[in-house]
Amino acid sequence: MGPTLAFFSISPLGAGESVSGAVAKVIDLVEKSGLEYTTTAMGTIIEGEPREVFDLLYKCHELMQHEHPRVTSKILIDHRRGKTGRLQAKVDKLEEVLGRKISRS
Numbered sequence: 001m002g003p004t005l006a007f008f009s010i011s012p013l014g015a016g017e018s019v020s021g022a023v024a025k026v027i028d029l030v031e032k033s034g035l036e037y038t039t040t041a042m043g044t045i046i047e048g049e050p051r052e053v054f055d056l057l058y059k060c061h062e063l064m065q066h067e068h069p070r071v072t073s074k075i076l077i078d079h080r081r082g083k084t085g086r087l088q089a090k091v092d093k094l095e096e097v098l099g100r101k102i103s104r105s
Helices: 020-033 050-067 086-098
Strands: 004-012 036-039 044-048 071-079
Touching: 004 020, 004 050, 020 036, 020 044, 020 050, 036 086, 044 050, 044 086, 050 071
Parallel strands: none
Antiparallel strands: 004 044, 004 071, 036 044
């Protein structure tokens, strides 16, 4: 089917002002998945085959739900047949168009 990019942000509700401990557990799961990813201050982007991506998103949500009674997940999917390595290639293309390096997370 071809690679899929997914931006996601998962947060527990009612867990207080800081959620870094809960989010760190999710990022650990992402790291152990072996999929290429980038984490930003507002969410994480993963790249992989659709089944791998959706399975990981499900596991991340389930992990958060296991410890918190209410969880919100925001997910944005970008699927493009035949293209790989888009996690970095999209930013590389922006730098090419601008003619200079830009800040990367």
